[in-house]
Amino acid sequence: MWIDINAYVGRWPFMQFQYNTCAALLNRMNKFGVDISVISNLNGIFYKNTQSANKELYEELQSLGRNNKRFIPFAVINPTYAGWKNDLKECLEKFGMKGIRLYPKYHDYAITDPSLIELVKMARTLDIPVTFNYRIVDSRQRSWMDIDLVATSAKPEWTLRNIIPIIKAVPDAKYMIVNVCNSLEINPEDEEIFNNANVLMDTSGRSFNTIGIFLQEKANITRLAYGTHSPILDYLTGMLRIESLDSDEASENTKDLLRSGNAKRFLEL
Amino acid sequence: MADSGFNALSRMTVRNGLNKKSVSHNTDMNDECTLFPEKANFDLMSEVMKFRKIDAHVHVYWPDFTKILGWVRGSPETQIFFGKKLRIEKQVISRYLNVMPGSPEQFRKYNNLTIEAMKKYPDNFLGGFVINGAYQKESLEEINRCMDAGMIGTGELYYHVKINDPRYYPIIEKLIDLKMIIHFHAECQLGVGGYRMKYKTTQAPNTSIPEDFVDIAKRYPEGIFQFAHIGMGGDWEYECKMFADYPNIYVETGGSNNSENMIDFAVKHIGEDRIFFGSDGAYFQGIGKILASNLTDRQKQKIFFDNYNNVLKLGGRNVD
Numbered sequence: 001m002w003i004d005i006n007a008y009v010g011r012w013p014f015m016q017f018q019y020n021t022c023a024a025l026l027n028r029m030n031k032f033g034v035d036i037s038v039i040s041n042l043n044g045i046f047y048k049n050t051q052s053a054n055k056e057l058y059e060e061l062q063s064l065g066r067n068n069k070r071f072i073p074f075a076v077i078n079p080t081y082a083g084w085k086n087d088l089k090e091c092l093e094k095f096g097m098k099g100i101r102l103y104p105k106y107h108d109y110a111i112t113d114p115s116l117i118e119l120v121k122m123a124r125t126l127d128i129p130v131t132f133n134y135r136i137v138d139s140r141q142r143s144w145m146d147i148d149l150v151a152t153s154a155k156p157e158w159t160l161r162n163i164i165p166i167i168k169a170v171p172d173a174k175y176m177i178v179n180v181c182n183s184l185e186i187n188p189e190d191e192e193i194f195n196n197a198n199v200l201m202d203t204s205g206r207s208f209n210t211i212g213i214f215l216q217e218k219a220n221i222t223r224l225a226y227g228t229h230s231p232i233l234d235y236l237t238g239m240l241r242i243e244s245l246d247s248d249e250a251s252e253n254t255k256d257l258l259r260s261g262n263a264k265r266f267l268e269l
Numbered sequence: 270m271a272d273s274g275f276n277a278l279s280r281m282t283v284r285n286g287l288n289k290k291s292v293s294h295n296t297d298m299n300d301e302c303t304l305f306p307e308k309a310n311f312d313l314m315s316e317v318m319k320f321r322k323i324d325a326h327v328h329v330y331w332p333d334f335t336k337i338l339g340w341v342r343g344s345p346e347t348q349i350f351f352g353k354k355l356r357i358e359k360q361v362i363s364r365y366l367n368v369m370p371g372s373p374e375q376f377r378k379y380n381n382l383t384i385e386a387m388k389k390y391p392d393n394f395l396g397g398f399v400i401n402g403a404y405q406k407e408s409l410e411e412i413n414r415c416m417d418a419g420m421i422g423t424g425e426l427y428y429h430v431k432i433n434d435p436r437y438y439p440i441i442e443k444l445i446d447l448k449m450i451i452h453f454h455a456e457c458q459l460g461v462g463g464y465r466m467k468y469k470t471t472q473a474p475n476t477s478i479p480e481d482f483v484d485i486a487k488r489y490p491e492g493i494f495q496f497a498h499i500g501m502g503g504d505w506e507y508e509c510k511m512f513a514d515y516p517n518i519y520v521e522t523g524g525s526n527n528s529e530n531m532i533d534f535a536v537k538h539i540g541e542d543r544i545f546f547g548s549d550g551a552y553f554q555g556i557g558k559i560l561a562s563n564l565t566d567r568q569k570q571k572i573f574f575d576n577y578n579n580v581l582k583l584g585g586r587n588v589d
Contacts, residue, residue: 018530027305030306033308033309138525209552230529233529234527244354
């Protein structure tokens with residue numbers, strides 16, 4: 001069984017995406033043998049009022065009929081925007097959403113913003129995950145109108161160090177970190193708090209090109225799950241990182257955890 | 270109360286925990302809608318092993334770099350490891366000359382590393398040499414030395430001098446006579462290399478961009494130019510569109526960026542015969558993005574193997 005913990009629908013203003021509707025994604029899932037996808041709406045990155053995007057996703061899923069069971073929708077919430085608590089309530093109660101996607105860079109707030117801390121504490125209480133990403137698109141190929149975090153510049157793309165402050169602020173929440181494409185290094189004083197945190201990362205990011213080495217640390221086996229970052233990245237690379245693991249890199253049991261076991265446990269499916 | 274807003278949402282806790290039976294998005298797959306095809310039993314590794322591969326863009330490194338990357342196997346053993354795992358029969362290796370000034374002493378040293386790896390794994394590696402147009406005479410001499418060592422063309426030439434700089438003309442003419450591929454590092458004016466980007470991204474000013482390739486391809490229509498890694502340095506849509514009308518420019522798919530649709534877009538604009546599979550060390554992305562494309566198996570095989578091998582054939586250097 002395969003569960004993709006990092007997929008999207010919706011538009012990107014600077015480039016046309018393929019497979020960016022629920023129906024197209026479902027066809028992709030069927031073609032490549034994926035059972036369930038955690039999805040959110042990219043439009044929520046760009047709408048000031050993110051609830052419009054959440055409603056769009058809900059309505060699109062409704063149109064799929066029973067196939068909507070193949071999706072686990074996450075809400076895009078901006079905790080610095082008016083009415084977010086009501087939005088979250090609607091997303092959970094009416095739209096059936098099961099987690100939260102957060103975009104501090106695009107929504108222009110700091111990782112230590114009090115409103116973010118409040119939201120993450122609320123998610124902890126509700127026992128739902130909050131999701132951060134390193135980046136949506138590769139900044140080397142970004143549009144001139146995109147946010148100005150650029151690889152190798154004085155204002156670079158995020159690494160794990162940029163996400164650590166919120167984990168320190170709310171250490172017992174559930175965190176998903178996706179498209180891990182830059183450094184996983186953190187300061188030594190933060191290692192204990194990160195190691196004790198409930199974190200699930202996905203295999204879509206290039207940092208897991210050395211996945212076999214990553215899995216040598218036993219604790220890491222439960223911290224990684226299949227993810228595509230579709231439709232931004234190709235559908236198969238995140239899967240290939242898992243399927244190509246040799247028996248001396250990962251047991252079949254470990255591979256099953258990566259395919260779906262860790263996602264099931266983390267998402268309480 | 271520790272959490273502001275808790276009251277407003279606490280009533281939802283029981284009903285919205287993902288482990289609760291009342292959750293509507295369950296994992297029961299028994300009532301599929303018939304509007305969509307059945308979920309396939311897709312075997313990714315069978316697809317990987319179906320295609321022979323020549324990786325047109327790989328590097329070998331000294332131990333200090335492999336340590337930074339955490340490659341416990343070192344180099345070139347890491348490259349060998351991935352090659353065996355992913356059915357890459359041949360990898361075209363070089364050690365790109367990312368030092369200034371890129372002197373003859375430096376490029377000879379870098380080429381020696383490649384030659385050493387070739388000798389160690391002759392069945393797995395094809396060698397590409399690096400030179401620097403700023404040292405024209407010594408570069409021409411180095412081509413001879415590297416040919417004698419069995420190298421097949423240039424490795425990834427770097428940013429010391431642009432590909433269309435007149436200092437490269439006699440070098441390119443020699444490579445044309447030898448029917449060798451001219452593989453050049455490249456970026457894009459829409460991306461890390463470019464003037465439109467207002468950020469100081471530490472890119473060298475002499476980095477070649479698509480317009481430079483078009484310029485040299487027009488001057489030498491018999492040259493065989495490999496535009497490096499459309500998955501790395503810039504806007505791949507821009508790059509593919511730029512090269513649509515230049516049949517002697519081949520794009521190579523390497524780089525760590527595995528954007529969906531990159532390969533389909535490249536085939537649409539460049540055609541299925543002018544695309545080389547390359548990884549630039551990003552093996553998973555290099556293979557994943559081709560397998561995820563909508564190309565036929567025949568088209569995939571062309572990109573993975575045949576296109577590069579056909580160019581090698583021109584100089585009698587093909588691998589089968």
